[in-house]
Amino acid sequence: MKKFEYLKPHTLDEALILLDQYGGRARLIAGGTDVIVMIKQKEISPDVLISLQEIPDLDRINYNGSLSMGPMVTHRAIEKSEIIRKNFSALTDAVDVLGSVQIRNVATIGGNISTAAPSADTAAPLLALGARVKLKSMKTERTIPIEQFFTGPGETVLQKDDILTEIIIPKPLPNTGSAYWKHQRRGALDLPILGVAVLLSLDKATVTCSDLLCTASPISTVLHSLEGDEVFCKEVRIALGVAAPTPMRAIDAEKLLRSKKISDELLEEVAETAAKEAQPRDSIRGEAWYRRDMIKVLVKRMAMKSIERVLKPEETVFPVRLW
Amino acid sequence: MKQTINFILNGEPVSVEVEPHLTLLQVLRDKLELTGTKEGCGMGECGACTVLLNGKTVNSCIFPALEADGKSVMTIEGLTDGQGHLHPIQKAFIEYGAIQCGFCTPGMVLSAKALLDENTKPTEEEIRHGIAGNLCRCTGYLQIIEAIKAVSGQ
Numbered sequence A: 001m002k003k004f005e006y007l008k009p010h011t012l013d014e015a016l017i018l019l020d021q022y023g024g025r026a027r028l029i030a031g032g033t034d035v036i037v038m039i040k041q042k043e044i045s046p047d048v049l050i051s052l053q054e055i056p057d058l059d060r061i062n063y064n065g066s067l068s069m070g071p072m073v074t075h076r077a078i079e080k081s082e083i084i085r086k087n088f089s090a091l092t093d094a095v096d097v098l099g100s101v102q103i104r105n106v107a108t109i110g111g112n113i114s115t116a117a118p119s120a121d122t123a124a125p126l127l128a129l130g131a132r133v134k135l136k137s138m139k140t141e142r143t144i145p146i147e148q149f150f151t152g153p154g155e156t157v158l159q160k161d162d163i164l165t166e167i168i169i170p171k172p173l174p175n176t177g178s179a180y181w182k183h184q185r186r187g188a189l190d191l192p193i194l195g196v197a198v199l200l201s202l203d204k205a206t207v208t209c210s211d212l213l214c215t216a217s218p219i220s221t222v223l224h225s226l227e228g229d230e231v232f233c234k235e236v237r238i239a240l241g242v243a244a245p246t247p248m249r250a251i252d253a254e255k256l257l258r259s260k261k262i263s264d265e266l267l268e269e270v271a272e273t274a275a276k277e278a279q280p281r282d283s284i285r286g287e288a289w290y291r292r293d294m295i296k297v298l299v300k301r302m303a304m305k306s307i308e309r310v311l312k313p314e315e316t317v318f319p320v321r322l323w
Numbered sequence B: 001m002k003q004t005i006n007f008i009l010n011g012e013p014v015s016v017e018v019e020p021h022l023t024l025l026q027v028l029r030d031k032l033e034l035t036g037t038k039e040g041c042g043m044g045e046c047g048a049c050t051v052l053l054n055g056k057t058v059n060s061c062i063f064p065a066l067e068a069d070g071k072s073v074m075t076i077e078g079l080t081d082g083q084g085h086l087h088p089i090q091k092a093f094i095e096y097g098a099i100q101c102g103f104c105t106p107g108m109v110l111s112a113k114a115l116l117d118e119n120t121k122p123t124e125e126e127i128r129h130g131i132a133g134n135l136c137r138c139t140g141y142l143q144i145i146e147a148i149k150a151v152s153g154q
């Protein structure tokens, strides 16, 4: 492997100064699961790595209705957080299937979005959850919606002297559920052909059905048996990964659903609209037409999963099986 | 510029001079001559290089050696009791035919240890989830899963 110096600053300010000093010759390193692999594959050749590991508090998770995460929070820490599983389920869905235990033990959420691979598994969930990110350099500090963070495949608004210092997820409305599905060929250690995240806020958390068995049925059945008991969508965000040059929101699809009465037919229409909005391409992992077809299927299912998580929160949250 | 790192290796403190670009795997195998830890892909994919860092599994082939400073590292050599007695996980692997060529075994055994340390009675699904980062080209995994179940008394 190419030689480099390895610096371990003890404060954020020290790291910012080093970054400013070395400019383009340096790279930040968090867990290193992207950086070291990129150096080994000769995609990058930094002279200096600046490690964020010794800086205190960058791995904190704070919850007080809204969620604040430092960039050094590992995927494993997210996977283990009951608060995130319960309130921001789409993120748990993503890290449960990200890499392997070994990767999740060291790889961080900050590194995942900063690499900005089109396949980054936490990107679509963060979009669906309405996350904002804080970026800091020696001169400036700014907080932007995650939509504005990604600018192209492997590209973000991060400048050479910027450090991503915080990821903030706002407090969800009452009766909110969210879900992410990574569509992949094998059950583990694969990158997604497609990633679909949905967040839905309903106007209520309980429904009365036409028959007793209904509450034990799958949500699609529940939706069909609501007699007079209507469920409205108060808020919705639909996010797609590997469906365009950057992780994207399906804005037109969201508009169709927002403030409307939820029905099976409407969800179908919403999913079709999302598929039309996407701009997938042919790649080794899958062809564009296939991705579009799967968006149709998976947007609807993730919407259903989100509804299920509101109406049946006591049931399993991990979508290892779709139903 | 070489730097000195100090860490606990298999229960004993060690101090090594390393070049900053070395991985933990290179230091373990080439400097400390502990060749039980294997290199397969060298890219974080196969798990042959798995070691425990503060009790958690990491792929040592993509882990900067300098980040081991001040930590505790366990390799497969540290799993026996020092008098040549195998660990119960190792015994179960032998008993259940969970080893063929043996190349994945050190990593697989350490992943199993980390899993069982956290979860004494994992379900089959949890076992599969726990060893997903360790590829085995020989056994087909079933014997490995059976061995891990057996150690956990199932």
Ligand SMILES: Cc1cc2nc3c(=O)[nH]c(=O)nc-3n(C[C@H](O)[C@H](O)[C@H](O)COP(=O)(O)OP(=O)(O)OC[C@H]3O[C@@H](n4cnc5c(N)ncnc54)[C@H](O)[C@@H]3O)c2cc1C
Binding pocket: A027, A028, A029, A030, A031, A032, A033, A034, A035, A036, A037, A052, A071, A072, A097, A098, A099, A100, A103, A106, A107, A108, A109, A110, A111, A112, A113, A114, A115, A119, A120, A121, A122, A158, A162, A163, A164, A165, A189, A190, A191, A192, B043, B044, B045
């Ligand atoms: C075997 C394997 C399997 C993988 N599987 C998946 C998968 O299933 N899904 C997936 O999405 N990814 C996967 N990855 C990719 C990788 O593990 C993730 O992207 C991971 O989250 C990167 O985090 P890290 O802490 O290791 O980042 P690093 O490699 O340390 O850094 C990544 C990039 O982000 C920059 N950076 C890091 N922190 C900051 C910060 N705070 N501010 C500014 N810039 C920063 C670094 O300079 C670098 O450019 C896999 C990787 C491997 C090796």
Ligand code: FES
Binding pocket: B038, B039, B040, B041, B042, B043, B044, B045, B046, B047, B048, B049, B050, B059, B060, B061, B062
């Ligand atoms: S050698 Fe480290 S994961 Fe394959």
Ligand code: FES
Binding pocket: B098, B099, B100, B101, B102, B103, B104, B105, B135, B136, B137, B138, B139
């Ligand atoms: S026993 Fe040969 S690779 Fe697992």
